[in-house]
Amino acid sequence: MLTKGGGSFKIDHPLDPENKYLLHSFVESPDMKNIYDGLVSLDNNGEAIVELPEWFGALNRDFVTSSPPWRSMPGLYIAEEIANNRFRISGGMAGMKVSWQVTGIRQDAWANKNRIRVEENKSEKERGHFLHPEASVRLKSAALNCEST
Numbered sequence: 001m002l003t004k005g006g007g008s009f010k011i012d013h014p015l016d017p018e019n020k021y022l023l024h025s026f027v028e029s030p031d032m033k034n035i036y037d038g039l040v041s042l043d044n045n046g047e048a049i050v051e052l053p054e055w056f057g058a059l060n061r062d063f064v065t066s067s068p069p070w071r072s073m074p075g076l077y078i079a080e081e082i083a084n085n086r087f088r089i090s091g092g093m094a095g096m097k098v099s100w101q102v103t104g105i106r107q108d109a110w111a112n113k114n115r116i117r118v119e120e121n122k123s124e125k126e127r128g129h130f131l132h133p134e135a136s137v138r139l140k141s142a143a144l145n146c147e148s149t
Contacts, residue, residue, distance in 0.1 A: 060104025
Protein backbone atom coordinates (compact mmCIF):
# COMPACT_ATOMS: atom_id res chain seq x y z
CA MET A 1 0.00 0.00 0.00
CA LEU A 2 1.25 3.47 -0.87
CA THR A 3 0.67 5.96 1.92
CA LYS A 4 1.16 9.67 1.25
CA GLY A 5 -0.46 13.01 1.83
CA GLY A 6 -1.92 13.43 -1.65
CA GLY A 7 -1.47 12.54 -5.27
CA SER A 8 -3.13 11.17 -8.37
CA PHE A 9 -4.07 7.90 -10.00
CA LYS A 10 -3.73 6.57 -13.54
CA ILE A 11 -5.98 3.75 -14.74
CA ASP A 12 -6.94 2.19 -18.04
CA HIS A 13 -9.65 4.37 -19.60
CA PRO A 14 -13.06 2.80 -18.80
CA LEU A 15 -14.37 3.38 -22.34
CA ASP A 16 -11.17 2.68 -24.31
CA PRO A 17 -8.79 0.67 -22.09
CA GLU A 18 -6.70 -0.61 -25.01
CA ASN A 19 -5.78 2.87 -26.22
CA LYS A 20 -6.13 5.43 -23.41
CA TYR A 21 -5.47 6.17 -19.74
CA LEU A 22 -7.64 8.23 -17.43
CA LEU A 23 -5.89 10.37 -14.80
CA HIS A 24 -7.48 11.98 -11.72
CA SER A 25 -6.28 13.68 -8.57
CA PHE A 26 -6.94 12.00 -5.24
CA VAL A 27 -9.87 13.12 -3.16
CA GLU A 28 -9.59 12.68 0.60
CA SER A 29 -12.32 10.14 1.27
CA PRO A 30 -12.68 6.60 2.56
CA ASP A 31 -14.83 5.82 -0.48
CA MET A 32 -12.52 6.27 -3.51
CA LYS A 33 -14.78 9.21 -4.31
CA ASN A 34 -14.56 11.34 -7.44
CA ILE A 35 -15.81 14.93 -7.42
CA TYR A 36 -16.95 16.92 -10.44
CA ASP A 37 -18.22 20.50 -10.31
CA GLY A 38 -18.86 23.53 -12.44
CA LEU A 39 -20.96 26.54 -13.30
CA VAL A 40 -23.91 26.56 -15.65
CA SER A 41 -26.16 29.38 -16.91
CA LEU A 42 -29.91 28.86 -16.71
CA ASP A 43 -31.89 29.16 -19.96
CA ASN A 44 -35.04 31.24 -20.57
CA ASN A 45 -37.07 28.64 -18.66
CA GLY A 46 -34.77 28.84 -15.63
CA GLU A 47 -33.29 25.43 -16.40
CA ALA A 48 -29.96 23.94 -17.43
CA ILE A 49 -28.76 20.55 -18.60
CA VAL A 50 -25.35 19.64 -17.16
CA GLU A 51 -23.34 17.32 -19.40
CA LEU A 52 -20.79 15.12 -17.63
CA PRO A 53 -17.82 13.45 -19.36
CA GLU A 54 -18.74 10.51 -21.61
CA TRP A 55 -16.88 8.13 -19.28
CA PHE A 56 -18.59 9.37 -16.09
CA GLY A 57 -21.13 6.53 -15.78
CA ALA A 58 -18.55 3.86 -16.63
CA LEU A 59 -16.17 5.09 -13.91
CA ASN A 60 -18.65 5.95 -11.13
CA ARG A 61 -21.59 4.59 -9.12
CA ASP A 62 -23.71 5.87 -6.21
CA PHE A 63 -23.94 9.40 -7.56
CA VAL A 64 -24.82 12.38 -5.37
CA THR A 65 -25.86 15.53 -7.19
CA SER A 66 -26.11 18.89 -5.45
CA SER A 67 -26.54 22.52 -6.16
CA PRO A 68 -25.96 24.77 -3.16
CA PRO A 69 -28.92 26.73 -1.81
CA TRP A 70 -29.18 30.25 -3.10
CA ARG A 71 -30.85 33.08 -1.28
CA SER A 72 -31.89 34.62 -4.59
CA MET A 73 -33.17 31.28 -5.97
CA PRO A 74 -34.98 29.40 -3.20
CA GLY A 75 -36.86 27.24 -5.74
CA LEU A 76 -33.71 25.83 -7.36
CA TYR A 77 -33.65 22.01 -7.49
CA ILE A 78 -32.31 18.99 -9.34
CA ALA A 79 -35.18 18.24 -11.73
CA GLU A 80 -33.69 15.08 -13.27
CA GLU A 81 -31.15 12.81 -11.63
CA ILE A 82 -28.10 11.62 -13.56
CA ALA A 83 -28.92 9.47 -16.58
CA ASN A 84 -26.80 9.07 -19.71
CA ASN A 85 -24.08 11.24 -18.13
CA ARG A 86 -26.29 14.30 -17.68
CA PHE A 87 -28.73 15.88 -15.23
CA ARG A 88 -31.13 18.83 -15.22
CA ILE A 89 -31.36 21.78 -12.82
CA SER A 90 -34.64 23.75 -12.66
CA GLY A 91 -36.45 26.39 -10.66
CA GLY A 92 -34.11 29.33 -11.16
CA MET A 93 -34.26 32.67 -12.94
CA ALA A 94 -33.30 32.94 -16.61
CA GLY A 95 -29.67 33.88 -17.17
CA MET A 96 -28.50 33.17 -13.63
CA LYS A 97 -25.34 31.16 -13.08
CA VAL A 98 -25.59 28.15 -10.82
CA SER A 99 -22.79 26.10 -9.33
CA TRP A 100 -23.22 22.34 -9.15
CA GLN A 101 -21.34 19.37 -7.74
CA VAL A 102 -21.55 15.64 -8.40
CA THR A 103 -19.77 12.89 -6.52
CA GLY A 104 -19.45 9.25 -7.46
CA ILE A 105 -17.69 6.20 -6.07
CA ARG A 106 -15.10 4.65 -8.38
CA GLN A 107 -16.25 1.38 -9.88
CA ASP A 108 -13.41 0.55 -12.25
CA ALA A 109 -11.91 -2.95 -12.03
CA TRP A 110 -8.88 -1.88 -9.98
CA ALA A 111 -10.95 0.09 -7.45
CA ASN A 112 -13.42 -2.78 -7.05
CA LYS A 113 -10.58 -5.18 -6.21
CA ASN A 114 -8.62 -2.76 -3.99
CA ARG A 115 -11.03 -1.02 -1.62
CA ILE A 116 -9.15 0.45 1.30
CA ARG A 117 -9.63 -0.43 4.93
CA VAL A 118 -10.68 2.83 6.48
CA GLU A 119 -9.18 2.18 9.91
CA GLU A 120 -6.51 -0.18 11.22
CA ASN A 121 -4.53 -0.64 14.41
CA LYS A 122 -0.83 0.19 14.45
CA SER A 123 1.61 -2.63 14.98
CA GLU A 124 3.53 -2.81 18.27
CA LYS A 125 6.55 -1.29 16.50
CA GLU A 126 4.50 1.60 15.07
CA ARG A 127 2.58 2.53 18.24
CA GLY A 128 3.60 5.87 19.69
CA HIS A 129 5.07 6.98 16.34
CA PHE A 130 3.54 9.28 13.73
CA LEU A 131 3.69 9.17 9.92
CA HIS A 132 4.01 12.97 9.81
CA PRO A 133 5.11 14.09 13.29
CA GLU A 134 5.85 17.63 12.11
CA ALA A 135 2.16 18.06 11.27
CA SER A 136 0.69 16.50 14.39
CA VAL A 137 -1.35 18.91 16.50
CA ARG A 138 -1.03 16.48 19.42
CA LEU A 139 2.77 16.61 19.26
CA LYS A 140 2.81 20.40 18.91
CA SER A 141 0.50 20.86 21.89
CA ALA A 142 2.53 18.37 23.91
CA ALA A 143 5.69 20.29 23.08
CA LEU A 144 4.04 23.55 24.11
CA ASN A 145 2.84 21.99 27.38
CA CYS A 146 6.32 20.68 28.08
CA GLU A 147 7.88 24.10 27.53
CA SER A 148 5.42 25.89 29.81
CA THR A 149 5.94 23.59 32.80
